[in-house]
Every structure is written in structure tokens, then in C-alpha cells.
Amino acid sequence: MAPKKPEHVVVMAFPYGTHAMPLFNLARRLAIQAPTLTFSFFSTSKSNQSVFGTSNNIPSNIKPYNVDDGESFTGHPKDEVYSFLKSMAEKYKNRIHSVYGDDDMMIKCLISDTFLYFGGDMADQMGVPWISFWVGGSCSLSAHYHTDLIRRSITLGPNGIEGRGEELMDFIPGLSFVRIGDLPEGVLFGGLESEFALMLHKMGLALSRAAAVTMNSFAELDLPALEHLKSKLVKCLPLGPFTLTSQSPSHIHDDPHGCLTWLDEQKPTSVAYISYGTMTTPPPDELVALAEGLEESGVPFLWSLKDHLASQLPDGFLERTSKRGFIIPWTPQQRVLGHNAVGVFMTHCGWSSVMESITAGIPMICRPFFGDQRINCRMVSDVWGIGTRIKDGVFTKDGTMECLNLIFSNEKLRGKVGALRGFAKHAVGPEGSSTKNFNTLVEIVCKD
Structure with missing residues (x-):
């Protein structure tokens, strides 16, 4: 009988801002909990260096892989991000294929930053569950999930949100305190045809396909918005706060x-x-x-x-x-x-x-x-x-x-x-909501 092939979890990080480190901290927790799995962490070389080069006690079953970050930029950081967005789906797919070839049998789960909406398509092609990780809170995620509803419900005139910024978003459960002017760019205003806004829109549309949407928050913080998201998504799992569950990078000391x-x-x-x-x-x-x-x-x-x-x-x-x-x-x-x-x-x-x-x-x-x-x-x-x-x-x-x-x-x-x-x-304690959600996530990742 041939020996069983080692099983892998593909983790795809968004390499800009403060996105990569929280996802790495989640991958580290999962790697400790599931030592027989290998976690392949894909991000750009600069991002991987900032994560792996400053972290201590990295489990041996996490392996970094560098994704091509394209041309070098010396100007505004936003230019570099927008350039990366144009071809990021292709970059991740090519790099993962270079590591695994056509042997998708080795991969049993795909975890990606929520920005990387195409993770759902990749997971479907592999026949594995897709787990989406949101670095923010439930209210901002709800705004992106409901982008189309918001656009249908609020028609802005030629002056944009001028004079309407204080109107409440009370037609979405959990967002009744949020005003139009509080919305993130890309939902209702702020260059809706930009690469970034198009990515955010696709991201919101893809959320319902994920086997689980996880986030760095805790259930007791924002129950109304969270309960509404739970009614819309397959699973919505707050796992934080990560400041209480994750080992800090060595440089933090x-x-x-x-x-x-x-x-x-x-x-x-x-x-x-x-x-x-x-x-x-x-x-x-x-x-x-x-x-x-x-x-x-x-x-x-x-x-x-x-x-x-x-x-x-x-x-x-x-x-x-x-x-x-x-x-x-x-x-x-x-x-x-x-x-x-x-x-x-x-x-x-x-x-x-x-x-x-x-x-x-x-x-x-x-x-x-x-x-x-x-x-x-x-x-x-x-x-x-x-x-x-x-x-x-x-x-x-x-x-x-x-x-x-x-x-x-x-x-x-x-x-x-x-x-x-x-x-x-309490949320991260033995009987806390985030601990129970993490155990649910482990079951999804490790399910045969």
C-alpha cells in the first residue's frame, strides 16, 4: 500500500498594509493545532520577509512561498498596490501551480485574505473548502457584503454625498448607527471604477460562497451586525482579539x-x-x-x-x-x-x-x-x-x-x-465564543 501523501493547506495573504500578519497568526495557531498538515503561506517576498523575518517560534509545518510582486515602485505606495491588484489572481494561481503542479490531491483546504475574492474559484477547482479571513470588524464587512443593496437604496446626486453624510444606514440590521459618510470608499462613493473598488465589490459578492468567514473580532463586541451576517453566510466565525490569542513577533518586544x-x-x-x-x-x-x-x-x-x-x-x-x-x-x-x-x-x-x-x-x-x-x-x-x-x-x-x-x-x-x-x-478563554469558533474552524480545516 502506497504511503499517504502529506496534506497541505494553502494560505494566501494580501501583502499590503497590516493584512499579512493577522493571517499569519491565524495560520500559526492552526499549524500548532494540526501538526500533521503543512501550511503553505503565499505572499510577496517583501511581505513574507516582514512576517517571517520578525516572528519567533514559527512551527515547522508553515512554509513561506513568494508571489511575484511585479515591477518596482519608488512613488506613492497606492500605485504599487493598484498595479498588483490588476494581476494578483494570476500571480497567486501561477505560484501555487509552480509549487503543486497538477497535484491538487495534496491540498485539502484554501484560506485567503477576504480581499483575495478569487480564492473561492480556486477552491472550487481544487474541490476543497474555502475559508475567507477578514482583518476588520463585522460592521465594515457587512457594508461590503451589502454593496449592491446600498447602491439600490441610496441614489446620490451630482454632488455625491454632500449634504447627506449624516443619513443613517438603518435599512441594514446592525448598521443603524452607521451614517452614509462613514461607509468605506468603494461602496457608494470614492472612485467606484478604481481597481480597489472593483476588488471590494467582487469580494462582497463572493463572501456567501465561503465555507467560513473568519475575522479578528469577538462575538460580544458587535452582536447585531454579527447575527445578521450569520444569517447570510455559511459560517461567520469571530476568532479574536488576536492580541490575546497570538504570539507577538519578536520585534514587538x-x-x-x-x-x-x-x-x-x-x-x-x-x-x-x-x-x-x-x-x-x-x-x-x-x-x-x-x-x-x-x-x-x-x-x-x-x-x-x-x-x-x-x-x-x-x-x-x-x-x-x-x-x-x-x-x-x-x-x-x-x-x-x-x-x-x-x-x-x-x-x-x-x-x-x-x-x-x-x-x-x-x-x-x-x-x-x-x-x-x-x-x-x-x-x-x-x-x-x-x-x-x-x-x-x-x-x-x-x-x-x-x-x-x-x-x-x-x-x-x-x-x-x-x-x-x-x-x-472571556471570549478567548476556555469556554469563550472565540475559542469555540476556533475549534469549529479547526474541524473545517481538518475534515477528511
Whole structure:
């Protein structure tokens, strides 16, 4: 009798932004749970280097494979992403075929970032289940799933959403607090014929084909939207927060600029931590207004700001605030948020940052920019009540001071985020909802 061929799970990551690492963390958990399976992780060489080159304790049954990322770009990062989108389906199919040839019998499951909507077609051709992984929350996913319904229900005039941004999306269960202006670009406005918007539309249409749609969230966070999605999808499985279930990359423990030592010297819950992620930066006039508000408020602050942007701050700001402010180009964010000196997180509301803030029990001041950040901001400020948004969506000196004063004088916000933190910890506990969902996912992946 011939020996049984080893069985493989194909994992396809979206190689830009903060997409690859959460999917890798999920693959690592699955690889530990299913040691007889080999997990083949496909992404670009740059993405794989950032994931595998900074991670420790990688199971031996995860293997990285590089997908061609096309021509080199030195201009705006968006140009590189849009170029990749045009041929990404072909790139992944070609690379996977180069690894497996025509022997699909070795592959028993395909997992892909939800952006990679063509994973459903590939899984069908292989005769295996397709698992879709969404890096965000259930409300933004629901908006993309319901794109066609939203477009049929809301007809915009020649001025776009002008004058209609505050209208509620109350015709979709779970989105009754969301306003038209909170929607991600590509649903109702924002270059609907762009490569990115077309990808998002195809993604929304493909979701119902997945054997399971998984996400970095937890059931108790957003039950109405989640329950509605569960009624539409084969399985909808929140597995997070990943900050509580995944081993951190080794570099996360580094503190090259000494910010944790600086925090040790500050009073408990006194510091404003400011960071706007890897893809966004407030425009120069807002950087100035934010700096002026910080200076006038007298609040101690730790600011993660790239070196080349510090030159845009007001003259003399660094010197005048040197005794209570610390500006550095990079921080180990999870550890910063977990430090007892931090009292508020000023954030763009990227989903990973929101999850990290909740699991640390830190209220937020939100200044969203694009994508799901506006919906996330709406949930933080109006639904969960664990933070506030910058007035009119842009930093002003007075607006910054008002938000800081609100957070540091309102213990209700801190109490609400503390309660959510408790729900998050329970979700990943032995009897928690995320743990049970992960066990369901393992059954799908390992099913003979």
C-alpha cells in the first residue's frame, strides 16, 4: 500500500498594509493545532520577509512561498498596490501551480485574505473548502457584503454625498448607527471604477460562497451586525482579539528608543499616546494644530511620528515640551498601550489598533482617514461609548484640547472600555465564543 501523501493547506495573504500578519497568526495557531498538515503561506517576498523575518517560534509545518510582486515602485505606495491588484489572481494561481503542479490531491483546504475574492474559484477547482479571513470588524464587512443593496437604496446626486453624510444606514440590521459618510470608499462613493473598488465589490459578492468567514473580532463586541451576517453566510466565525490569542513577533518586544523606560517615569493613566499607523499621517496643518493642542493642554504625550515629519511641527515645539513629551519614529504599540501610564490613545481607528486599545482597556480619540476607519470610529464613539471623535473630522488646537479634557475627566469611558476588555478576555478563554469558533474552524480545516 502506497504511503499517504502529506496534506497541505494553502494560505494566501494580501501583502499590503497590516493584512499579512493577522493571517499569519491565524495560520500559526492552526499549524500548532494540526501538526500533521503543512501550511503553505503565499505572499510577496517583501511581505513574507516582514512576517517571517520578525516572528519567533514559527512551527515547522508553515512554509513561506513568494508571489511575484511585479515591477518596482519608488512613488506613492497606492500605485504599487493598484498595479498588483490588476494581476494578483494570476500571480497567486501561477505560484501555487509552480509549487503543486497538477497535484491538487495534496491540498485539502484554501484560506485567503477576504480581499483575495478569487480564492473561492480556486477552491472550487481544487474541490476543497474555502475559508475567507477578514482583518476588520463585522460592521465594515457587512457594508461590503451589502454593496449592491446600498447602491439600490441610496441614489446620490451630482454632488455625491454632500449634504447627506449624516443619513443613517438603518435599512441594514446592525448598521443603524452607521451614517452614509462613514461607509468605506468603494461602496457608494470614492472612485467606484478604481481597481480597489472593483476588488471590494467582487469580494462582497463572493463572501456567501465561503465555507467560513473568519475575522479578528469577538462575538460580544458587535452582536447585531454579527447575527445578521450569520444569517447570510455559511459560517461567520469571530476568532479574536488576536492580541490575546497570538504570539507577538519578536520585534514587538524591542524598545530601541526607550519609550517604555520613559513611560515608567510618568504618573498612572496620565499620558496621551499618539500613533496613526503605517499608512496614514495627518496633513501638515493638522500636525501643527495637534501639536499646539498638546502643548496648551499640558498633558504628557508619547508620539510615534516618523523623523521626516517632525520638521513640520511648530518652531520650538520640541524644546518647549521636552520635559513632558517624547516623540520617536516607532513604538512597540501593544506594550505601550498595556503600560499603566497611558491614559488615552489618539488613533486613526485602524481595526488592529482598535482591538489593541480595547484589550488594553484604553479609551480612544479618533481621527479616521479612509477605508473602515470611519465605521470603526463611529462604533468607538457612538455605539460602544469608549472614546470620542475629533470635531468635524480634522484636528484643530481647540478640538484637540476638548477631546483630551473629555477623556481625562470622564471615568465612564474608561469603565466602558474596561468592561469590553473583560468580554474580550472571556471570549478567548476556555469556554469563550472565540475559542469555540476556533475549534469549529479547526474541524473545517481538518475534515477528511
